[in-house]
Amino acid sequence: MSGGERIAERELMLPALFLIDLRKSLTTSDLIAELTHLMHPSGEDAKILNGRKDTKFSQKVRNLVSHHTLERLGYATYQRIRGNGIFQITETGKGYLIENMSIIEYLLSNDFAYKDIKVSFKHVSIAKEALKKVLTYDENLMITEGTKRNRNVTLYKRSSKLRDFAIKKYTLDGHIKCVVCFFDFLDFYGEIGKNYIEIHHVKPVLQYGEEEENKFLKDALENVIPACSNCHRMIHRNREQPLSVIDLKACIQPRHNI
Ligand SMILES: [Zn+2]
């Protein structure tokens, strides 16, 4: 077995565990179908392998099964029940899943590109093996602020910090504008709109280990942009493929001369 395959398995461990827990029990072919749906592989991984029905991605899932990766780590059991191999999560697996749930939710709910999700899951798994802490910054928590979803106060506080950093960077003369359409909440709504903007994560923002926070946040600004609520929704209109700022601008310019 090559080292490359092991790395590939690490990309799939957390999302696979997430699905095994969600569905209570899963066969290998269910796992392939559901992981494909969840991670929407593209590029090399979406290619059909020579003379087979399999894609490179489904082959990776099969490797995860045949190398007994989840069983070896004690995260899941794999048993033959009525001729079908079936995965079930263990208590240890549940613990590992709960510990990583905010990362999983963050990576799977922001419509990131497949290659970014893949690389992030791999790095999360490697960091956790080295007993490094992995921290998320989840903008969705900010958007759903009104629903008082405060189940994770530290994550909320951390995400606010990134938001404040981004607002500081993009604010000019007390105004922060949408990078797509230049909508200005303060201009339009007055005082109530002051400092309001949504922060879109173009690439995942994850902190591995004990990196100095201010430096980390500064670097993270490369991966986030401020957008008004309308443009942010339009960016995510196609969940499989979020639009870039340039592409969304191109949609509105011909009609509105921004
Ligand atoms: Zn906008």
Ligand SMILES: [Zn+2]
């Ligand atoms: Zn977004």
